Amino acid sequence: MNTQYWAMVVGGLLILALSGCSDDSGGNETRGDDASGARADATSGRDDLVQASVENFELVDCGDVEASTDIEVGPGFQYNPSGATVPQGEVVKWVWADEVDEEHNVVGGYDCDNPRSRWFKSESSAEPGVTFCLRFVGEPGTYGYQCTIPGHCGGGMRATVEVTR
Numbered sequence: 001m002n003t004q005y006w007a008m009v010v011g012g013l014l015i016l017a018l019s020g021c022s023d024d025s026g027g028n029e030t031r032g033d034d035a036s037g038a039r040a041d042a043t044s045g046r047d048d049l050v051q052a053s054v055e056n057f058e059l060v061d062c063g064d065v066e067a068s069t070d071i072e073v074g075p076g077f078q079y080n081p082s083g084a085t086v087p088q089g090e091v092v093k094w095v096w097a098d099e100v101d102e103e104h105n106v107v108g109g110y111d112c113d114n115p116r117s118r119w120f121k122s123e124s125s126a127e128p129g130v131t132f133c134l135r136f137v138g139e140p141g142t143y144g145y146q147c148t149i150p151g152h153c154g155g156g157m158r159a160t161v162e163v164t165r
């Protein structure tokens with residue numbers, strides 16, 4: 001065996017070792033989206049809100065239930081009332097206002113940068129009279145929601161539902 005042969009073997013091993021190390025980083029990033037589950041609405045400016053999870057809400061068909069609280073969606077970037085209350089276990093019904101002229105929706109989470117569509121998400125609609133119903137089965141406390149049409153939440157289209165005993 002000559003020196004050239006050993007140089008080739010050592011060189012080959014080096015290349016293998018280097019390529020084996022090269023993909024250690026990356027692929028493990030966690031993002032502050034729905035995948036993170038029950039993370040607090042940390043940047044929402046509201047530390048009084050319940051750290052909810054999907055189990056706190058039950059999507060129901062508005063045709064099958066009697067809602068105990070109605071909230072109007074729009075017109076403009078608002079829900080009315082913005083601070084609704086509902087007894088625990090009862091249903092909130094969102095109704096798209098007669099004057100609505102652009103798309104809105106109802107999505108869990110108060111932080112505009114971190115909507116929780118996993119908790120609940122209505123359709124996006126610009127149709128007056130559209131409804132969305134949700135039974136609040138979680139612990140008493142204040143729950144946030146928002147409109148995720150770009151610019152709406154930042155423009156003020158977010159609100160809360162307080163669940164009472």
Ligand SMILES: [Cu+2]
Pocket residue numbers: 077103104105147148149152153157
């Ligand atoms: Cu909207």
